[in-house]
Amino acid sequence: MTANVLLEALGTTIEPDLLVEALTHRSFSHEHEGAKNYERLEFLGDAVLELVSTETLYKVHPDMNEGQLAKMRAKAVSEESLSKIAREKLHVGPYILLGHGEAEQGGADKSSILCDIVESLIGATFIQHGIDEARRVVHHLVDDTLAEVATEGPALDWKTSLTVKAHEMGLPDPHYQTSVAGPEYALEFTARAILGGGGEVIGVGTGSSKRKAQLAAAEMGWKALDSRKGEMGGKQNGKTHKSHHRSHRKSNGGTQDAAQGK
Structure with missing residues (x-):
């Protein structure tokens, strides 16, 4: 599998060094001195994802109050939802760079890592292309999920x-x-x-x-x-x-x- 397959699924382009960073888990960077991991990009991508999903829910559901919108957003950008996107839309597992121990423990299919990777790829898109392209990628990835959560009951906020x-x-x-x-x-x-x-x-x-x-x-x-x-x-x-x-x-x-x- 080549990076082009992943980028086609993502719906954008990311230059090679930035893409490698977006796919590098900290367990790999601990074992390879000088390797950057995805945590900074994940931090940025999380903010972009929250902004775009909030904007979308605000526009699509003018009749809902702040509490209802917050519950839908929380579900849409949850670990469960994003890891599903990583598995079913991006098929990103084989591309993730993991340390030896993490790889042996099945890190490439851990929901927490897959969720992080989706956010880091969004962050990388923002760094290379800016907010408009990042917004388009977010819509490409999560619009189906945003539509689904509007029909859910208690799962929106289990606590x-x-x-x-x-x-x-x-x-x-x-x-x-x-x-x-x-x-x-x-x-x-x-x-x-x-x-x-x-x-x-x-x-x-x-x-x-x-x-x-x-x-x-x-x-x-x-x-x-x-x-x-x-x-x-x-x-x-x-x-x-x-x-x-x-x-x-x-x-x-x-x-x-x-x-x-x-």
Whole structure:
């Protein structure tokens, strides 16, 4: 596979040295002195992506408030969404330069790295061509996702949705405990979603940042409570049916007694 295939999928041109930088993970730069990694470009690309996605949502959804727009943007530029773009639109995995250890651990298909690469490629596009071309590339990559998120419910913001779900069920507010492990260039955060002070863990999630891990834990927690709520509803319906049946039998019995002069 040549770089031209990747650039065709991206829909723009990037000069070779800048493209190499955009595809270089810090684990590779740690092993190769003088090699630049993509972190600065990722930082820039993240800002461009947020600007363009915010602008698009603002124009397309004039009836939505700030909170709704923020939730849609967060989902559209999430690790899950961007890594899907990296896999399915760009097929970028084989092009990523990784250190030996990271490569052995499957870094070329890690969602956190794929997400970073999408942002670094946007940053590289901005550096070489400016905001207009960068905006066009962002639209090319994420417009489908921006359209999809407008139809989603709780997935737009799992943490908020989990809190609302807990309130609906009369449960205490969830809180999160987060730990981190791994080398500096490949940190992995683990978060636990816990209900109130009782210590009940309802969800566990991992991610390349504290926020991503907590969102994953909140998603698992929301689904657990939603399932629990469904079970409770089924049991309640069963009780209501039995109660109605007993009342019906008593009513019939009373009617029969009266008819027999009892």
